[in-house]
Structure formats: structure tokens, C-alpha cells
Amino acid sequence: MNPPIVQSRTAVTLAGGGALPARDLKLALARAPVAVAADSGADQLLAAGVMPEAVVGDFDSISAAARAAIPPGRMHPTPDQDRSDFDKALQVIEAPLILAVGFTGARLDHGLAVMNALARLPHRRCIVIGPKDIAFAAPPRLSLRLRPGDLLSLFPLARVAGTSEGLHWPLHGLDFAPWGMIGTSNRVTAPRVQLAFDRPGMLAILPRARLDRAITALLAAPAWSAPYAPAARGG
Structure with missing residues (x-):
């Protein structure tokens, strides 16, 4: 396991680069005020006026504008192509709870990768918020x-x-x-x-x-x- 990049005593909102309506981000941040981005989730946070505490991922989709706007110390590139950006982020966030938004959408492979990461990293309490449902790894x-x-x-x-x-x-x-x-x-x-x-x-x-x-x-x-x-x- 990678050492933690984000250690928070409060819940964390993890933003992805998928569909992220403003109401979903508002819903998550009201309950998990520390914002972290997975790759181009940084663009989504900045567009909403939220500066991420950290950005994790292979940085293949984050915009040049977002790179320039975010302090270098908050950027944590992880070029490993064997894991999804969601997976990488879960591994380096230590928090009581993670609310993940912007990780559900039209691509089935992306959705399956998210579910795979939830199951493989069940010690991270994480709830993925979708348009109609929420999903999480069941505890003991x-x-x-x-x-x-x-x-x-x-x-x-x-x-x-x-x-x-x-x-x-x-x-x-x-x-x-x-x-x-x-x-x-x-x-x-x-x-x-x-x-x-x-x-x-x-x-x-x-x-x-x-x-x-x-x-x-x-x-x-x-x-x-x-x-x-x-x-x-x-x-």
C-alpha cells in the first residue's frame, strides 16, 4: 500500500472526472468538507470554486489550466497504468469516510473498475454516489x-x-x-x-x-x- 497523501479527521469528498452535477458536489461537500480530486476531477472542483487539498492520478486528463491553478505541493502524480485513478485515490486517503462523486457515467468499464476498487479496499469507508443509488463495501x-x-x-x-x-x-x-x-x-x-x-x-x-x-x-x-x-x- 502507498503511504497516505491525505490524512483527515473529517470526511473527504473525492471528485472524479465523470458526470458531476453541481447538486452532487454540494451534497457531498456538505457532509465531507475536505475536497480531493482524482485527475480531471480537479477541473470539476475548480469550476465549482473549490480548491482541492490534493490531486491524485496519472494526470492524463487534467487540463493545463487546472495544473497551473493548483499549487505544486498539492499535485501527486501516480503514473501506474494498472490501477484506476479512483483506486489510487482510495489507497492514499485516510479519513473516517470518503464520499465519491463524479465516478458514475455512461462507460460500463469505468463503473466496474470503481466497484472493483471498493471491494478490494474495503478498509476504506467509501460511499459512491450515483444519480439514483449509492454503493459501498459492506463492513463485517x-x-x-x-x-x-x-x-x-x-x-x-x-x-x-x-x-x-x-x-x-x-x-x-x-x-x-x-x-x-x-x-x-x-x-x-x-x-x-x-x-x-x-x-x-x-x-x-x-x-x-x-x-x-x-x-x-x-x-x-x-x-x-x-x-x-x-x-x-x-x-
């Missing part, structure tokens, strides 16, 4: 205050087993895997949902309207201790 245990009828999807990116309370389709006894059983479009049946998983690799997807409740639950939940290592965990 999670207690969510939701509304009966809410959708709660679970998508495994590794072999994972878990238990649940408050879901229409319980998780008990199921062997989840990306090539097998998945848990999309489950439905909440109680005001409190309890989830537990035996290892990292499960992504949770909730309606965007439940962002604040997801933040509260994640901050209260235990965290995985390290990046996911399938060979070491047997999954």
Missing part, C-alpha cells in the same frame, strides 16, 4: 435504519456468506459469489436492518435518498482491517 457488521419497502441490493465480488434481519429474502444459508448467487432487489421489511458477513467482497446498494442513514451506519460499524486478499482468505 452493519445496522441500518431504513424504511420498510426500501430497496437494498447486495452484489458479491467474492465468495461471501452472511446473515440478515429485516429483509424480505434473508441471507442465512446462502453462498454468494459473482459467478453464482447474488442479492439484487431485496426489500426492507423492518425499520432496522442488521447485516453480517464472514469476509470482505460484498457491495451494498441503497437508494440515494438513504445517504445520510448509510453514513451514520458505516461510521458506527466495525471496519475490515486491511485490503482484501482472496488467496489469504480462501475466497
Whole structure:
């Protein structure tokens, strides 16, 4: 793992170079006031009048104007082409929570890369905010205050087993895997949902309207201790 570039006691907004409506940036910054950019996310922040604390990435899409406007000490080029800029940023931010905006869009490969990074770096509490949904790596245990009828999807990116309370389709006894059983479009049946998983690799997807409740639950939940290592965990 790379040494941290950003160490914050408050939540961090991570801006990407994808579609980033002003309302999404405002939503994130109101909850995570420290702004960090992944590559051309810097242009998006500057356009909104926000100076990033740091910029991370291979710098293949950041504009010359943004390079000139941002102090050199805040620029952290990482030319490694084997990892996405989102992945690189997650690895070098230490904060209680990261809210990622500007990382969802039309390209499926970019979206899959983001989900891959969430699953591989589950010790970083990060919520990706999309137009309608939010996604995050499920911690070992999670207690969510939701509304009966809410959708709660679970998508495994590794072999994972878990238990649940408050879901229409319980998780008990199921062997989840990306090539097998998945848990999309489950439905909440109680005001409190309890989830537990035996290892990292499960992504949770909730309606965007439940962002604040997801933040509260994640901050209260235990965290995985390290990046996911399938060979070491047997999954």
C-alpha cells in the first residue's frame, strides 16, 4: 500500500472526472468538507470554486489550466497504468469516510473498475454516489435504519456468506459469489436492518435518498482491517 497523501479527521469528498452535477458536489461537500480530486476531477472542483487539498492520478486528463491553478505541493502524480485513478485515490486517503462523486457515467468499464476498487479496499469507508443509488463495501457488521419497502441490493465480488434481519429474502444459508448467487432487489421489511458477513467482497446498494442513514451506519460499524486478499482468505 502507498503511504497516505491525505490524512483527515473529517470526511473527504473525492471528485472524479465523470458526470458531476453541481447538486452532487454540494451534497457531498456538505457532509465531507475536505475536497480531493482524482485527475480531471480537479477541473470539476475548480469550476465549482473549490480548491482541492490534493490531486491524485496519472494526470492524463487534467487540463493545463487546472495544473497551473493548483499549487505544486498539492499535485501527486501516480503514473501506474494498472490501477484506476479512483483506486489510487482510495489507497492514499485516510479519513473516517470518503464520499465519491463524479465516478458514475455512461462507460460500463469505468463503473466496474470503481466497484472493483471498493471491494478490494474495503478498509476504506467509501460511499459512491450515483444519480439514483449509492454503493459501498459492506463492513463485517452493519445496522441500518431504513424504511420498510426500501430497496437494498447486495452484489458479491467474492465468495461471501452472511446473515440478515429485516429483509424480505434473508441471507442465512446462502453462498454468494459473482459467478453464482447474488442479492439484487431485496426489500426492507423492518425499520432496522442488521447485516453480517464472514469476509470482505460484498457491495451494498441503497437508494440515494438513504445517504445520510448509510453514513451514520458505516461510521458506527466495525471496519475490515486491511485490503482484501482472496488467496489469504480462501475466497
